[in-house]
Amino acid sequence: GIMADDILPNVGHVLLVLSGKGGVGKSTVATQLALALVEAGKKVGLLDIDLCGPSVAKMLDLEGRDIHQCSDGWLPVYADPSQQLGVMSIAFMLSHRDDAIVWRGPKKNAMIKQFLTDVAWGELEYLIIDTPPGTSDEHITVVENLQSCNPDGAILVSTPQVR
Amino acid sequence: MQVIVPSVSVLDCPGTESEDAGKASACSGCPNQEICASAKPRAPDPDVGQVRERMAGVKHKILVLSGKGGVGKSTFSAQLAYGIAADEAKQVALLDIDICGPSIPRIMGCDGEQVHQSNSGWSPIYVEDNLSVMSVGFLLGSPDDAVIWRGPKKNGLIKQFLRDVDWGDVDYLIVDTPPGTSDEHLSIVQYLSSTHVDGAVVITTPQEVSLLDVRKEISFCRKVKLPIIGVVENMSGFVCPKCKHQSQIFPPTTGGAEKMAKDMGIPFLGRLPLDPRIGKSCDEGKSFLTEHEDSPAAAAYRSVINGMEYDSMIHLP
Numbered sequence: 001g002i003m004a005d006d007i008l009p010n011v012g013h014v015l016l017v018l019s020g021k022g023g024v025g026k027s028t029v030a031t032q033l034a035l036a037l038v039e040a041g042k043k044v045g046l047l048d049i050d051l052c053g054p055s056v057a058k059m060l061d062l063e064g065r066d067i068h069q070c071s072d073g074w075l076p077v078y079a080d081p082s083q084q085l086g087v088m089s090i091a092f093m094l095s096h097r098d099d100a101i102v103w104r105g106p107k108k109n110a111m112i113k114q115f116l117t118d119v120a121w122g123e124l125e126y127l128i129i130d131t132p133p134g135t136s137d138e139h140i141t142v143v144e145n146l147q148s149c150n151p152d153g154a155i156l157v158s159t160p161q162v163r
Numbered sequence: 164m165q166v167i168v169p170s171v172s173v174l175d176c177p178g179t180e181s182e183d184a185g186k187a188s189a190c191s192g193c194p195n196q197e198i199c200a201s202a203k204p205r206a207p208d209p210d211v212g213q214v215r216e217r218m219a220g221v222k223h224k225i226l227v228l229s230g231k232g233g234v235g236k237s238t239f240s241a242q243l244a245y246g247i248a249a250d251e252a253k254q255v256a257l258l259d260i261d262i263c264g265p266s267i268p269r270i271m272g273c274d275g276e277q278v279h280q281s282n283s284g285w286s287p288i289y290v291e292d293n294l295s296v297m298s299v300g301f302l303l304g305s306p307d308d309a310v311i312w313r314g315p316k317k318n319g320l321i322k323q324f325l326r327d328v329d330w331g332d333v334d335y336l337i338v339d340t341p342p343g344t345s346d347e348h349l350s351i352v353q354y355l356s357s358t359h360v361d362g363a364v365v366i367t368t369p370q371e372v373s374l375l376d377v378r379k380e381i382s383f384c385r386k387v388k389l390p391i392i393g394v395v396e397n398m399s400g401f402v403c404p405k406c407k408h409q410s411q412i413f414p415p416t417t418g419g420a421e422k423m424a425k426d427m428g429i430p431f432l433g434r435l436p437l438d439p440r441i442g443k444s445c446d447e448g449k450s451f452l453t454e455h456e457d458s459p460a461a462a463a464y465r466s467v468i469n470g471m472e473y474d475s476m477i478h479l480p
């Protein structure tokens with residue numbers, strides 16, 4: 001099983017960006033929030049657990065980058081030379097951008113756990129987690145696995161109309 | 164010396180209930196592999212035959228897909244259903260398999276309805292004599308109830324929708340789907356595999372962030388051999404009701420859906436503009452095509468729908 005120590009040992013604040021509804025701007029808000037925190041001098045991680053439609057890599061112009069491995073695990077892809085903003089996304093693991101991740105729940109859950117345990121984030125003041133729309137496998141898995149590191153909470157994104 | 168983490172296998176999880184569970188090449192590296200591989204072999208699924216029987220009276224099946232959320236799948240599904248059902252001779256059924264975020268009951272003006280069971284199965288909700296609807300929304304006690312289910316439970320409900328709902332004889336079954344390429348999408352294709360599915364209409368908005376996800380959806384369709392009827396570019400252009408000036412709210416920085424369709428060799432069905440009255444009609448549970456039939460947006464909808472070619476075509480006047 002996964003030990004509590006394995007999950008994000010050096011992260012100050014964990015924030016999830018959620019919405020039941022798709023297309024309301026979760027990735028946009030998560031990305032802009034990360035950039036704003038970096039501008040305020042913080043060391044930030046941005047984790048995209050939307051495996052089917054990962055938007056964060058595109059929004060930070062990081063498409064085509066690879067994930068490098070070191071002795072501590074997977075290195076996040078840094079969006080800036082001073083390594084203030086580390087990013088992790090399945091987008092970095094696709095051979096072609098058109099490749100669809102057509103996975104059922106169990107395999108998605110395994111990947112998300114890996115993102116939480118195998119990435120060598122280093123010391124972070126903030127980890128922002130962008131999620132896919134819905135209330136399903138990805139959301140259940142990330143919340144279950146984050147319990148031991150006391151996440152600050154969730155930012156809920158919505159648009160004005162009823163649906 | 165840094166090693167690059169290898170690309171993920173884009174092979175499918177065969178599903179925990181599949182005969183190949185734990186044994187397929189996609190299973191290597193999955194933490195569940197041992198559990199799946201040691202499970203007892205399953206007998207053939209008897210439900211597949213029952214689904215085929217239920218679907219025997221359904222002439223055409225159209226799935227509405229998009230990799231991306233919030234682009235207008237449910238809106239389009241509903242207008243397609245309303246549009247076809249305007250011909251009283253046609254029997255239309257609208258199935259909402261978005262288990263986590265079911266929008267269809269609200270859009271079709273039947274929020275708050277509950278499903279009744281009869282000897283012949285679950286009765287869909289009839290919004291017109293010739294237009295019936297089914298959604299998880301009708302199974303919830305309150306509209307705020309969240310359906311927080313993992314994949315296998317969602318798959319089970321989708322199978323029930325196909326096996327247990329008494330749709331009767333239907334000319335068109337339209338299936339509205341959630342965003343993504345996961346359990347729901349695999350399940351609907353799998354459960355309908357013993358029947359004929361005419362194809363999928365893929366919805367996108369013009370910007371690259373949307374196209375990125377939609378290209379993946381098109382890859383999914385090709386992977387599961389689901390014919391693609393075409394791509395629709397929604398929220399394409401906004402005409403100000405006051406000054407009539409046209410703007411692009413979601414600029415097609417990489418050529419929009421038309422270029423993507425051309426690059427991927429699939430039909431481009433057309434553009435639908437962003438008209439605030441569409442969203443309003445959906446919130447109010449009314450047919451936009453009926454409420455604003457003389458609007459440019461309604462004309463665009465009719466043009467897109469009439470341009471859909473599968474083994475037949477629709478003719479909206």
